[in-house]
Amino acid sequence: xxxxxxxxxxxxxxxxxxxxxxxxxTLATLAFMMTRTVQTVVAFDLGGNSTTVGxxxxxxxxxxxxxxxxxxxxxDRLSKRQVLFLGQASVGLCFTxxxxxxxxxxxxxxxxxxLSFVMGMSFAFIGPTRQAxxxxxxxxxxxxxxxxxxxxxxxxSRVASPMLAGGLIALTFSGTGGTYLVMGAILFAVVxxxxxxxxxxxxxxxxxxxxxxxxxxxxxxxxxxxxxLTLSFVLIVIIGMPFHTVLPAxxxxxxxxxxxxxxxxxxxxxIGGLITAMLVAGSVRGRRGLxxxxxxxxxxxxxxxxxxxxxxxxxxxxxxxxxxxxxSGFQLTNNALLMMEADREYFGRVMSLVYLAWGGQGLTSLxxxxxxxxxxxxxxxxxxxxxxxxxxxxxxxxFAKIGREQPASQPIQSIQ
Numbered sequence: 001x002x003x004x005x006x007x008x009x010x011x012x013x014x015x016x017x018x019x020x021x022x023x024x025x026t027l028a029t030l031a032f033m034m035t036r037t038v039q040t041v042v043a044f045d046l047g048g049n050s051t052t053v054g055x056x057x058x059x060x061x062x063x064x065x066x067x068x069x070x071x072x073x074x075x076d077r078l079s080k081r082q083v084l085f086l087g088q089a090s091v092g093l094c095f096t097x098x099x100x101x102x103x104x105x106x107x108x109x110x111x112x113x114x115l116s117f118v119m120g121m122s123f124a125f126i127g128p129t130r131q132a133x134x135x136x137x138x139x140x141x142x143x144x145x146x147x148x149x150x151x152x153x154x155x156x157s158r159v160a161s162p163m164l165a166g167g168l169i170a171l172t173f174s175g176t177g178g179t180y181l182v183m184g185a186i187l188f189a190v191v192x193x194x195x196x197x198x199x200x201x202x203x204x205x206x207x208x209x210x211x212x213x214x215x216x217x218x219x220x221x222x223x224x225x226x227x228x229l230t231l232s233f234v235l236i237v238i239i240g241m242p243f244h245t246v247l248p249a250x251x252x253x254x255x256x257x258x259x260x261x262x263x264x265x266x267x268x269x270x271i272g273g274l275i276t277a278m279l280v281a282g283s284v285r286g287r288r289g290l291x292x293x294x295x296x297x298x299x300x301x302x303x304x305x306x307x308x309x310x311x312x313x314x315x316x317x318x319x320x321x322x323x324x325x326x327x328s329g330f331q332l333t334n335n336a337l338l339m340m341e342a343d344r345e346y347f348g349r350v351m352s353l354v355y356l357a358w359g360g361q362g363l364t365s366l367x368x369x370x371x372x373x374x375x376x377x378x379x380x381x382x383x384x385x386x387x388x389x390x391x392x393x394x395x396x397x398x399f400a401k402i403g404r405e406q407p408a409s410q411p412i413q414s415i416q
Contacts, residue, residue, distance in 0.1 A: 009278060012146035017198055018137045024193040025130060026153040028088055031095070031186040032123075033154075033161035033270075036244065037263045038169060038179045039112070042102070044248045044259050046109050054245050054369030059113035060120030062363065064356065067124035072352020073212045075129040076345065080136065080200035085191055087126040092187030094119045099180030128351035135339060135347040136200055144289070144336040151332035152277040155324075158270030166263035216349025219342065224402045226341040230353055232395040233334045236297065237357035238364045240327070240388040243304060243381055245365040250377040255313045265320045272324025277332055290399060293333035297392035300326030304385030308378045330392075 013019050043056040074083060094115045101107040131150070138146045168179040220226050244266075248259035280292060303326060307319035335354070342350040372380045 009145075010149065012138050012142045012149055015138050015142070015146075018134065018146060020193065020196050021130070021133060021137060022149060022153060024190045025150065026157060027186055027193075028126075028190045029154050029157040030161050030164070031183040031190075032091075033157045034165040034179065034183050035119075037162050037165040037266060038176050038183075039116070040244075040248060040262060041169060041259065042107070042176050043109070043112060046107070046112070051366070051369045051373055052109060053248060054242075054366035055109065056112050056116055059116035060123065063117045063120035064124045067121045068128075068352050068356040069213045070209065071124040071126075071355070072128045072216060072349040073209050074125065075132045075348025075352065076216075077212065080129050080133040080348075081194055081197050083125050083129045084133070085194050087122040087129070088187050088194075089191050090122040091119050091126070092184045092191065094122075095180050095184035095187060099177045099184065102175070102177030102180065124352075124355065127355040128348050131335070131339070131351040132347035133200060135344055140344075143339045147336040147339050148277065148280070148332050151328065151335065152274070155270055155273035155277045155328050158324075159267055159274050162263035162266040162270070169263075213349060216346055216353065219346045220350060220353060223341060225399070226338065226350070228395060228398045228402070229334055229338050229341065230350070232297075232391060233331070233338075233354055234357040234360065235391045236300075236327075236330065236388055238360035239391065240300060240304065240384050241361045242365045242368045243307070243323075243384050245369045246372040246377040246380055249372060250316075250381070251313075254377060255310075255316055257313055261313075265317060268317050269320040269324035269327075272321040273328025274324075276325045276329045280329060280332065289333045289337055293330055293337065294392055294396045294399075296326045296329030296333070297395070298326075298389055300330055301385045301388035301390075301392065302326075304388060305382050306385075308381035308385065 013022065039056060040053055043053045046052060047055070098107065098112065098115055101111060131147070134146050134150060135143060165179055168174045168182060169176055171178070174182070220230055247262050247265060251257040251261055251265075252259055276296070300323060303319050303322040307316055307323065310316040310319050338350065338354065339347065368380060368384075
């Protein structure tokens with residue numbers, strides 16, 4: 001039984017090129033995820049409220065929204081290895097610059113916002129390109145497992161990153177500045193690993209950049225299931241995910257903890273996500289994957305409401321564990337089904353539409369932070385949880401309707 005689970009869970013890692021990409025992506029994601037902890041601490045220390053944290057998140061959000069469509073088009077038209085090389089090198093330089101500014105005590109909110117804007121531009125290229133590269137490196141029947149393993153890598157990084165970032169921040173000789181410098185070094189190591197990767201095979205096109213992007217939108221629009229999967233992911237990310245913005249204030253104002261303990265909550269959340277990813281990585285196809293996605297999406301909304309009413313830090317930590325279970329499981333199954341629904345030549349553009357959600361999250365983080373300062377963190381968390389449940393329930397009804405109208409021949413139903 002264990003051998004069968006192990007084989008099905010890590011099947012795609014038998015592909016050599018995907019294995020190299022996966023290991024590099026794990027390190028890169030580790031550095032990216034450390035940003036959530038260290039950037040939140042720096043922003044909160046500089047401004048002292050949730051609005052400031054939201055302002056910094058706004059920097060990357062705006063750039064991801066502006067550049068995101070271009071990122072997907074370039075992921076399909078250019079060498080994916082070169083796009084990843086340039087994008088990850090840019091992020092490494094930004095990490096290094098922020099670290100140096102902190103160490104010489106010249107960091108300000110607006111410098112942090114500006115560099116966050118630049119990093120958001122890079123993320124807009126890196127995200128869809130990496131996912132599209134996965135689709136190019138593995139056989140089609142291994143795509144769901146490869147996407148699931150990417151999510152598994154993300155959740156491992158989410159477990160390790162708060163502990164690593166928190167530990168480095170706590171050290172007197174490193175602090176937040178030294179932490180950023182370590183993150184930069186990790187990114188440069190990942191850039192070096194790309195030299196081991198084969199050149200990719202861009203899709204030739206006679207259309208303009210805007211024409212290619214419109215073709216990608218039409219590809220999604222013409223496939224009802226693909227459209228539903230994309231919309232539901234975007235809405236969950238921009239409405240549900242910004243709950244992270246209010247966590248520092250929730251800790252200090254409601255739970256009697258310092259903002260720095262947010263690293264512990266992130267770790268607990270990531271452990272729940274990691275366990276979920278390991279359990280479902282080998283079984284995210286077909287109807288079963290669809291049902292798992294809907295169930296875990298509803299769980300995320302319910303437990304978010306539970307976090308809103310948690311009377312103490314212990315119960316809030318338990319709620320964060322199950323938030324990780326629901327959110328990670330929803331994202332994993334959603335992205336796996338997305339890749340199976342889309343045609344290979346559109347992978348970059350489809351994933352760029354999905355990654356626009358992260359830019360949208362940056363935009364909604366600011367008003368959610370301001371709303372939390374106005375009506376309280378608990379009320380905002382409850383609202384986010386209720387809206388998340390409504391989104392996932394509507395997704396389920398949408399798939400039920402499509403199933404009645406287009407019964408047997410569509411990809412999700414035919415995958416075994």
